[in-house]
Amino acid sequence: MFSERVLLIFLAILYPTFAQDCVMLVTKEDAWDKKLHMDKMKDYHFRQPPKNQSCVPVKVHFQLKTFAFDEYADRFTAKMWTRMIWRDERLIWSPEDYGGIKKMIVLPTDIWTPSLKLLNSVEPDYFSMEIEECVVQNNGEVMCVPELIYESFCIAKLRDWPFDVQNCTLQFGDGERLTTSRFSFKGKAMSLGLAEYGNGWYIMMNNFKENPNSDVQLSITLTMERQASGIIVVLTGPCFVLSILNITSILLTVNDYIRLGFSCFSLIGHFTFLFFIDEFLPKHSGDTPVILFFIRDSIILTITSVLFTLVLSKIVKRKTVPFDWVSLVSNKVFFSFGRYLILPRWRVDPDAKDTNNVNNKEIWMNVANILNSAYLVVVIIVYIILFNAYMPKQPPAEY
Template sequence: RLNKKLLTNYDTNVRPVLNHSHPVEVQLALTIQNIIDLDEESDVLTMYTWVSYLWTDEYLNWNESEYGGIKSIRFRDDQIWHPDIHLYNKRSYEPIDTFMIVYSSGTVSFVSPMVMKSNCAVDISNFPFDNQTCILTFGSWTYDGSKVSLKSVAPPGLHTYTMNNEFELTNATHKVNWKQYQCCPEPYVDVTYTLELKRRTDHATHFIMSPCIICSLLIPFIFLLPHGTNDKILYGAPPDILHNVFLI
């Protein structure tokens, strides 16, 4: 009965405000579960994240006492309006299907878990002691700031973060920006998260520097062997094999 009451004459294409001169205020929150990979060759950062949205739908509210004390109800994302927030610098992302929770006050909560791939320009000039900065920019694709006002009250959440073996996440910040693009006269709002990553030197030392040092120490002894002896091949092969074993 409540579902029918809420969805009767409901239009998913119309912003859920009674006064259409008012924007829909959307709170965005990013929780980073773990960094899966930072590919230096393709400049792609892969993470598993939870992206949370919170807004008020002024058409979806009810008196709990009239509906058996029901405090919340769930809808699929194709049943009600939701903001078209996208990661602007994405390579790809794989959202996991979930429901939106609507509370009796009209507050809508949507938490979307996803594997996210984004562009991240990698500078390895100081490898293996390099630091990388990756930026994630979220914003509405079609609504300007007067229609959807995007807000973020906190930097990325790290309370459930799982450590990455190659990179340490040293800092994570956020900033709300109002920007004007050449295509459109109205300003658009985005939330930009900045992630600072530091390569773990123990990983690089173990897999790269140590084999190189060992090989460098072994190779000069080859020149001490008599000229023309086949032992040079015998003693020259192990350093190369050792290096390849460390890289596997």
């Protein structure tokens, strides 16, 4: 009992010393600020726009914070600070009448605010303008800076994928049924800062348009380039390997099934690669990526190589007397400078038992060599054309 009394006496002594720190001191500036709010909000109708203005001029400036482009859903999302500045005659005061106060902080629910709306939003019926605070100057200028997320449709154009360039547009207008605001850009219209990089994309250029007399009063178009250094290695490497496999198979002999098996292996590799890039390739686009045309034509070449191998295997096995024009072509090529252009050069088996038909077989073998060499040149030229026409290329630095 005694100890409890001692503790109470000790706390009573400490209370006056520390309790003074918790006292809320009301300064003269706070008093003037409270009076200013009471005077200006007393007869203020927040649902009505500023007096004597059928359309309130509003200056808008955007500060990009983050952005993302989803090519799978054709959606562009931007998170931005939206600075809006307008003049409200009802909020003008003389600083001398309120202790020299030149600005005050108000809640957006207490004053009229413009209804800036994203017209091409993914959810057109959704409208939200959440503002924490607004700053009012003594001359009636009001500035609100809400942090908003804008999400609009943006159709992906994937012809040059993965080096594709996308143009996404944000269209703004008045969200009210009766237009009460006339929006225009303030200064540079949009600041990027260090936010031009985001989720594998880079904003290369932006374009701004304003037309206060139309439904779309403000328009922002962002030109974005995909950062595809990693993807392009994954794509071009297998394409190059598949083309080398097809060309290499043409250099093999047709006397056994090694060449046929090699060509079939190359064909299987093409289809495997198609299944592989399906994981990376965006699906929702009206454009077909040109790299798919390369794979398509390479598959056609590989199938042709398989069929051509079967034809050559039949030719080299022939023992009948060749036609005159066949013998003429063989002699013209192999008894002239043209024999140095034949690659590879297959020869008749010297251990052949049927010596009477060795000469005939040699002529047919020479014809097979000529056809194979010509086909090799054609395939190489076609692949060069395909790489030049269909392989994705880095776009120019400026658009």
